Amino acid sequence: MNARPDAASLPIRLVDYRAPAWRVEHVELDFELGIDATEVAAKLLLRRDPEQDEPLRLDGENLELLSIALDGRPLPADVYRLIDGGLEVDGVRDGSVLETRVRVQPAANTALEGLYLSGPRETGFLLTQCEAQGFRHITFFPDRPDVQSGYTVTLRADRARFPVLLVGGNPDGAGELEGGRHWARFVDPHPRPSYLFALVAGRLEKIERDYRTADGRDVQLKIWAEADAIGRCHYAMDALERSMRWDEQAYGRNYDLAVFHVVATHDFNMGAMENKGLNIFNAKCLLADPDASTDDEYRRVEAVIAHEYFHNWSGNRVTCRDWFQLSLKEGFTVFREQSFSADMNSAPLKRIEDVALLRRAQFPEDAGPLAHPVRPAEYREINNFYTATVYEKGAELVRMLAGRLGTEGFRRGTDLYFSRNDGRSATIEDFLAALGEANGIDLTPYLAWYGQAGTPRLKAHGEYDAARREYALTLSQHTPPGARQPHKQPVPIPVKLALFGADGRMLPLHLDGQTAATEAVVVLAEAGQRFVFRDVAEHPVPSLLRGYSAPVILECDYAPAELALLLAHDPDGFNRWEAGQQLAQRACDALRDGSGPQAVTAWCDALAALFDDAQLDAALLADLLTPPGEIELAEREAVVDPARIHALRQQLQQRLATRLGADRLDTRYRRLAAQTTAALDAASQAGRRLKQRVLQLLALLDPALACDHAAAQYRDAPNMTDRLGALAVLARHGATRSAEPLAHYRARYADDPLALDKWFALQAQLPGEGALARVQALEADPAFTLKNPNRARALLGSYASGNPTGFHRVDGAGYRLYAARLLALDALNPQIAARLATAFNGWQRLEPQRRDLAHAALAGLAAHDKLSRNLAEIVGNMLKG
Numbered sequence: 001m002n003a004r005p006d007a008a009s010l011p012i013r014l015v016d017y018r019a020p021a022w023r024v025e026h027v028e029l030d031f032e033l034g035i036d037a038t039e040v041a042a043k044l045l046l047r048r049d050p051e052q053d054e055p056l057r058l059d060g061e062n063l064e065l066l067s068i069a070l071d072g073r074p075l076p077a078d079v080y081r082l083i084d085g086g087l088e089v090d091g092v093r094d095g096s097v098l099e100t101r102v103r104v105q106p107a108a109n110t111a112l113e114g115l116y117l118s119g120p121r122e123t124g125f126l127l128t129q130c131e132a133q134g135f136r137h138i139t140f141f142p143d144r145p146d147v148q149s150g151y152t153v154t155l156r157a158d159r160a161r162f163p164v165l166l167v168g169g170n171p172d173g174a175g176e177l178e179g180g181r182h183w184a185r186f187v188d189p190h191p192r193p194s195y196l197f198a199l200v201a202g203r204l205e206k207i208e209r210d211y212r213t214a215d216g217r218d219v220q221l222k223i224w225a226e227a228d229a230i231g232r233c234h235y236a237m238d239a240l241e242r243s244m245r246w247d248e249q250a251y252g253r254n255y256d257l258a259v260f261h262v263v264a265t266h267d268f269n270m271g272a273m274e275n276k277g278l279n280i281f282n283a284k285c286l287l288a289d290p291d292a293s294t295d296d297e298y299r300r301v302e303a304v305i306a307h308e309y310f311h312n313w314s315g316n317r318v319t320c321r322d323w324f325q326l327s328l329k330e331g332f333t334v335f336r337e338q339s340f341s342a343d344m345n346s347a348p349l350k351r352i353e354d355v356a357l358l359r360r361a362q363f364p365e366d367a368g369p370l371a372h373p374v375r376p377a378e379y380r381e382i383n384n385f386y387t388a389t390v391y392e393k394g395a396e397l398v399r400m401l402a403g404r405l406g407t408e409g410f411r412r413g414t415d416l417y418f419s420r421n422d423g424r425s426a427t428i429e430d431f432l433a434a435l436g437e438a439n440g441i442d443l444t445p446y447l448a449w450y451g452q453a454g455t456p457r458l459k460a461h462g463e464y465d466a467a468r469r470e471y472a473l474t475l476s477q478h479t480p481p482g483a484r485q486p487h488k489q490p491v492p493i494p495v496k497l498a499l500f501g502a503d504g505r506m507l508p509l510h511l512d513g514q515t516a517a518t519e520a521v522v523v524l525a526e527a528g529q530r531f532v533f534r535d536v537a538e539h540p541v542p543s544l545l546r547g548y549s550a551p552v553i554l555e556c557d558y559a560p561a562e563l564a565l566l567l568a569h570d571p572d573g574f575n576r577w578e579a580g581q582q583l584a585q586r587a588c589d590a591l592r593d594g595s596g597p598q599a600v601t602a603w604c605d606a607l608a609a610l611f612d613d614a615q616l617d618a619a620l621l622a623d624l625l626t627p628p629g630e631i632e633l634a635e636r637e638a639v640v641d642p643a644r645i646h647a648l649r650q651q652l653q654q655r656l657a658t659r660l661g662a663d664r665l666d667t668r669y670r671r672l673a674a675q676t677t678a679a680l681d682a683a684s685q686a687g688r689r690l691k692q693r694v695l696q697l698l699a700l701l702d703p704a705l706a707c708d709h710a711a712a713q714y715r716d717a718p719n720m721t722d723r724l725g726a727l728a729v730l731a732r733h734g735a736t737r738s739a740e741p742l743a744h745y746r747a748r749y750a751d752d753p754l755a756l757d758k759w760f761a762l763q764a765q766l767p768g769e770g771a772l773a774r775v776q777a778l779e780a781d782p783a784f785t786l787k788n789p790n791r792a793r794a795l796l797g798s799y800a801s802g803n804p805t806g807f808h809r810v811d812g813a814g815y816r817l818y819a820a821r822l823l824a825l826d827a828l829n830p831q832i833a834a835r836l837a838t839a840f841n842g843w844q845r846l847e848p849q850r851r852d853l854a855h856a857a858l859a860g861l862a863a864h865d866k867l868s869r870n871l872a873e874i875v876g877n878m879l880k881g
Contacts, residue, residue, distance in 0.1 A: 021052040033157035059136035125202020135194035168278035198275030214248040243306040274311030331394020348573025362388035369881015396551035476528035496549040499540035504569030560602035584627035604659035619686035642804035707734035757794035764798040771806025800839035812853030830868030
């Protein structure tokens with residue numbers, strides 16, 4: 001960890017970690033705030049590790065040093081050195097106080113890292129983003145997570161321009177200054193790493209609420225936004241209170257400061273940031289109202305609010321020792337967020353949503369040139385490791401541990417983890433040790449999951465012995481080799497399972513060492529194992545990985561009729577959906593290979609039988625009626641032809657629509673449309689979800705009728721879910737009829753950035769080669785800018801990652817356009833450019849013509865000598881893979 005992070009040719013390695021030679025016991029920061037120039041005075045009380053004899057080195061980038069003093073005396077130029085990426089100072093002793101004053105330029109900071117201006121210079125406000133290494137853009141400091149310090153921060157600014165002054169921690173005084181200026185001071189009683197520092201200054205409005213914690217402390221909750229957005233923050237406030245109450249009950253964790261601030265901004269690289277006591281949110285993850293937010297976005301707001309709040313303990317009070325341990329806070333907190341969302345909404349639907357995201361985002365990452373372990377062994381640019389592997393796969397590993405220990409055991413383990421590591425910088429080993437010790441179990445074998453990349457493939461084969469009434473289940477595992485890890489070791493895989501009879505009943509399980517039940521968990525700890533179930537009355541159908549008990553790819557020799565049985569009868573909502581997904585994949589394979597109608601017929605017939613089931617949750621039915629996406633289907637192909645995959649998926653959906661019939665679809669749509677409201681309860685959201693899916697299927701049979709329904713739905717929509725869904729159907733199936741509603745939407749939401757992002761994204765994802773011209777036309781819209789991360793993601797990210805047929809044009813024009821935009825974006829915001837560049841992941845598996853053109857685009861990017869570290873690492877890894 002002591003290597004210089006800006007030396008792109010020198011990776012930072014986990015094995016090289018050393019504790020910091022110098023720590024900062026306390027830091028005083030004094031800001032003279034301005035838009036073009038802000039001056040930051042820092043006073044650091046330094047503590048030296050007696051075991052290390054190294055000069056003081058502080059991180060610092062893009063800082064203009066104005067003065068420097070040690071123990072009250074100005075330093076001569078020969079005892080300190082400004083070096084690439086920092087500052088070195090000679091003659092520092094244990095207990096010395098170093099004082100520096102620097103100047104930074106917020107308005108010129110388009111990278112949105114450190115202190116920057118959000119919005120127009122006349123009306124925008126100042127804020128910070130310091131994770132992972134943004135604090136070094138504010139002042140000279142040992143900017144690493146294992147340096148935890150007490151903070152006293154004073155802000156000074158013009159009152160008229162910056163009436164609101166906020167810093168994480170408790171308020172500790174405020175007052176007036178001469179010349180219309182004012183000041184405010186904040187103190188945090190909890191030592192924290194520099195990446196959790198935050199300040200906000202500007203013209204903001206607030207909503208507030210009093211909250212009493214379970215341990216009897218009074219807390220002020222305050223959500224801040226600009227005047228035109230504050231009215232859309234009430235749902236977030238409700239979600240925050242629900243999150244706090246849930247964490248008290250589920251984990252025994254109480255909030256620990258007198259005030260909790262949340263601030264919304266439209267200019268933010270991430271979704272949100274958990275700065276201690278002052279969370280900063282991308283507005284798309286905080287603002288919500290029925291006119292501008294979809295049902296999915298409401299759930300997203302609730303989830304992200306919970307995620308950032310839960311970080312107060314799993315990330316802030318207990319932080320990570322180094323950035324290699326990033327999933328210790330992120331994976332754990334994603335799991336906590338998922339559990340909360342499941343309790344607040346539908347647990348089966350939440351599980352489906354989470355696994356679908358894992359397969360869509362993380363599985364391709366694990367299989368491509370950007371693959372890395374949940375705890376990587378090395379990195380060059382840490383911002384490139386805020387990935388689905390760290391977050392989503394990391395959460396799945398925590399879920400495995402929670403399932404292994406049970407609810408009470410997991411709670412015992414987390415209680416020990418939090419108490420033992422409070423105020424410390426912890427590691428994955430610390431987490432596993434606490435969970436294991438609290439339950440008398442050795443969990444060190446699970447470290448293998450954290451240390452190797454790739455998705456294990458779990459192969460299952462069952463054999464039934466009617467004479468012995470025994471069912472033998474043979475499980476084996478294999479993780480494909482990678483360029484950096486050619487040999488993968490077996491990992492412990494918990495497999496939750498049940499057995500079903502031919503009539504759809506769950507059969508009793510009799511397994512040595514386990515109490516008889518209808519559900520059991522076996523752990524595959526070796527390359528292969530055999531499990532024998534006794535007293536099995538008939539040849540069973542196994543339901544494996546129930547609830548998705550491990551993040552693996554299951555390969556099981558199911559017959560189509562067996563998958564159809566699980567789809568019809570399995571009470572585990574996730575596994576019911578999973579059976580449908582596997583059956584749909586088999587059906588796609590059959591259409592591709594011309595191998596017979598069995599899988600297609602089985603899938604269509606099973607869904608037709610469920611279509612009118614009044615007892616079936618409408619949202620679950622909508623998901624059952626939806627086959628795997630094109631990205632998931634591509635993962636099954638050795639050579640990927642995006643146009644062929646799109647055509648096969650369309651053909652499969654056409655077969656389903658035909659099996660259901662236009663009259664039946666139309667009748668169901670009309671019944672659902674008659675029940676439409678703006679209500680946010682689960683039943684209303686489920687009805688809207690199913691209505692949209694039925695309309696999409698109807699459009700495959702009768703586009704004119706579907707567009708008639710969509711036009712009326714758009715016109716009368718009481719909420720954004722219905723409005724946007726109708727617009728999508730019109731844009732895809734009624735090109736001549738979509739121009740007017742698209743223009744109407746553009747005018748209606750001209751001043752709503754989040755709603756306008758949806759307009760850009762919807763059009764960017766319309767399939768086909770015409771998408772390129774559409775994207776180029778949308779780039780000319782006055783509202784489009786590369787400077788806003790949300791807008792760049794909405795148009796360019798949606799095009800490249802959400803429109804396979806549009807991006808992967810056979811002439812390579814999509815690749816060339818995208819590479820050019822990445823280059824332009826890299827000059828403004830390297831983090832966003834690098835994240836968007838991951839859309840090229842998997843290019844090596846494209847059919848030869850597209851593969852060569854994608855390679856040419858990437859090679860052209862790599863040839864530029866002014867790429868940022870962020871983008872250069874991503875492009876370089878892709879070309880190596």
